[in-house]
Amino acid sequence: MNLTGVSAVRAPTKMRTISQTLPFITRCAAIAKGFETGHRTDFSVEAEKAVLVSVDLPKRPWPTDDPCDEIRGLAEAAGARVVGELTQKRHEIHLATYIGSGKVGELKELVEASDADVVIFDNDLHPAQGRNLEKALGVKVLDRSELILDIFATRARTLESRLQVELAQLEYSLPRLKNMWTHLSRQKGGGIGLRGPGETQLEEDRRLAGKRIGDLKQKIAEVQGRKEREVKSRREEFTVSLVGYTNAGKSRLMNTLTKADVFVKNQLFSTLDTRTRQWHIPDFGKVLLSDTVGFIRDLPHHLVASFKATLEEARQAKLLLHVVDASNPQAERHIEAVNAVLKELDCDKNPILLVLNKIDAVADRTALDVLRADHPKAVAVSGLTGEGIDTLTATVVEMLSKDFVEAEVVASTSNGKAIAYLNAHAEIFRQDYRGEEVVFRCVLPRHLVHHVQATGATVTAGK
Ligand SMILES: Nc1nc2c(ncn2[C@@H]2O[C@H](COP(=O)(O)OP(=O)(O)OP(=O)(O)O)[C@@H](O)[C@H]2O)c(=O)[nH]1
Ligand SMILES: [Mg+2]
Known part of the structure; x- marks a missing residue:
């Protein structure tokens, strides 16, 4: 046949x-x-x-x-x-x-x-x-x-992602209830205007589903609130998030960069929950790197909405590494689909670095050249072989460094708060004592300047 x-x-x-x-x-x-x-x-x-x-x-x-x-x-x-x-x-x-x-x-x-x-x-x-x-x-x-x-x-493994998935499933099913019961009541001989058992059942179902949706939304809002506070508490850190199409190699890259051991598998949606690990960059310092859930074209809208809490790290990251599988002939379409979801999540304003991954597996070099030409700022790497990782690291440092300022900070020797703060967050080159004062020459994240000032220290930028 x-x-x-x-x-x-x-x-x-x-x-x-x-x-x-x-x-x-x-x-x-x-x-x-x-x-x-x-x-x-x-x-x-x-x-x-x-x-x-x-x-x-x-x-x-x-x-x-x-x-x-x-x-x-x-x-x-x-x-x-x-x-x-x-x-x-x-x-x-x-x-x-x-x-x-x-x-x-x-x-x-x-x-x-x-x-x-x-x-x-x-x-x-x-x-x-x-x-x-x-x-x-x-x-x-x-x-x-x-x-x-x-x-x-x-x-879904964590309570958070289970709540999110249940909400998405229920919201997806709710509009379908009516059709289902109309269908049944027709089978049972019920007609328009007749309050047959189907109709009563439909109302009861809607009420139950509506209540559950309300409960879930409330629980998710609590989780989201907690998460926001948790992520905000890291605002003094350099937070970088890996985002991208499912199976692009985000988790593998996370392992390569941070020597972590997160789950990597050749299947769609291996990662559902955000994982954050420390990435130590020599001569720069500590960066918090998060691995997130993968995206796909036409991702169900309810799912995107309910996964906002999981993607909080990405929303608040100082830099997004948009990982794309450059060996996939659909790479350009994947980039577009990811950009669309990022927009929907309000993440498209964050600085983004495109990472062309899996270059070891690219069969068609011309396709890679086209991708590179279309995205001249992108960095090409292989999370598997390590090729290009040094360039990626240097670019990340460069992008994060844009937010730095060289400064002279003068604090009283009794200002333990300022001294501790600088030791934790600044790169200090020189430290001189002038009587009751200590003078630091350092590089400081720009957004932290006012925190240092709030301790009572004087900050003079550009010295
Ligand atoms: N050849 C090659 N394979 C890679 C590379 N990076 C990842 N892979 C493989 O691609 C598959 C997916 O990798 P993951 O790191 O799990 O991908 P992911 O983006 O985290 O996927 P999800 O969590 O499902 O969204 C695995 O089989 C990896 O071994 C690479 O640089 N080269
Ligand atoms: Mg993954």
């Missing part, structure tokens, strides 16, 4: 191992919650056989000649085994089923032939479309946002 656009069945992919501890608890909670509220929270695809569908639309064209590349990575990251793929180019979506009826027939054949348990769309479906497709295909149908939410749900 030769089905147009259907790729050969792929070899089985490896099963998820890292998320096997938490998902069970998370899922039980999700299922219990779904049971309580009557809405579908089972986005899970772990260990399921999946058929992928990608639709090319004028507004959302395929980025590569392998249209399922990214959704395949996502499905595998969620633990699914990809058993088939189907693609279609359309001018506009089919209102009822997203893809045309002929294609639905083809998809059904593929699902049956491959004995698939789930169909995953690379596009976002309207709830009614998902439902119609499920009816026609006889298997669970998920869209891209649901899949991303599932990955986040199974990877």
Whole structure:
């Protein structure tokens, strides 16, 4: 059988191992919650056989000649085994089923032939479309946002990220409740204007879901407040955040720079929680480096909103290192997608240094030259081999140093506060005693000048 656009069945992919501890608890909670509220929270695809569908639309064209590349990575990251793929180019979506009826027939054949348990769309479906497709295909149908939410749900480890994911999932599901119950009440013979059981249930579900959303928002606000205070307390430090597309190599770079041992894996969304480590730069000092959650194109909006607390470090960082996998043919698109999320998070005003990573793995040197030409200020490195790390370090120092001032500070010898402050935050070249006074010649972070002045010391800049 030769089905147009259907790729050969792929070899089985490896099963998820890292998320096997938490998902069970998370899922039980999700299922219990779904049971309580009557809405579908089972986005899970772990260990399921999946058929992928990608639709090319004028507004959302395929980025590569392998249209399922990214959704395949996502499905595998969620633990699914990809058993088939189907693609279609359309001018506009089919209102009822997203893809045309002929294609639905083809998809059904593929699902049956491959004995698939789930169909995953690379596009976002309207709830009614998902439902119609499920009816026609006889298997669970998920869209891209649901899949991303599932990955986040199974990877969330800290209380903070679990709260954030639950909120995103609930907010995603809430507008879908109505459709679901309208559908059921129609099945039960209820009609417009009739307050059938579905309608009562819908109200009850909405109330429960709304209450839970309120509780979650309050808890997240508490976490966010704590986090903001914690991050602000580090404002006297040099804070640098690694941001970038998922799988760009942020965690590997963090390990290379700080000799840390954070989790690195060739899969999408390995990191969900921000980790901060000290990075000692010789002749400069201590920098606090944070590794953050990766971004992806079309990241579900609710997820971005709820992950603001996790990204607080990035929001308040003095410098962002935007890491991009330069060996990926989609590097330029990844840069655009990351910039869009940074904008949404209000991080785009922070100084940003683009880091072209994985240069050891670049097969097409011309593509790298194009990237370099388009981003002349970018630094090319390999987190794996260490190539370019010295240049990266020097550039970071240069960018952070812009915020420095050479100064002469005069303090009373009894001003222990000023002396301790300078010892902690300044690079001191000379220290002379003049009677009751001590004179420091030092380099001081510009934003700390007023803190030194507040101790009663006199600061004369530019000496
Ligand atoms: N060849 C090569 N591979 C690299 C390099 N840096 C990272 N990798 C690999 O790329 C994969 C992803 O690396 P991570 O550091 O986990 O990527 P990440 O950006 O933290 O990914 P998420 O946390 O999922 O967003 C791993 O298999 C790494 O070993 C590099 O410089 N060269
Ligand atoms: Mg990571």
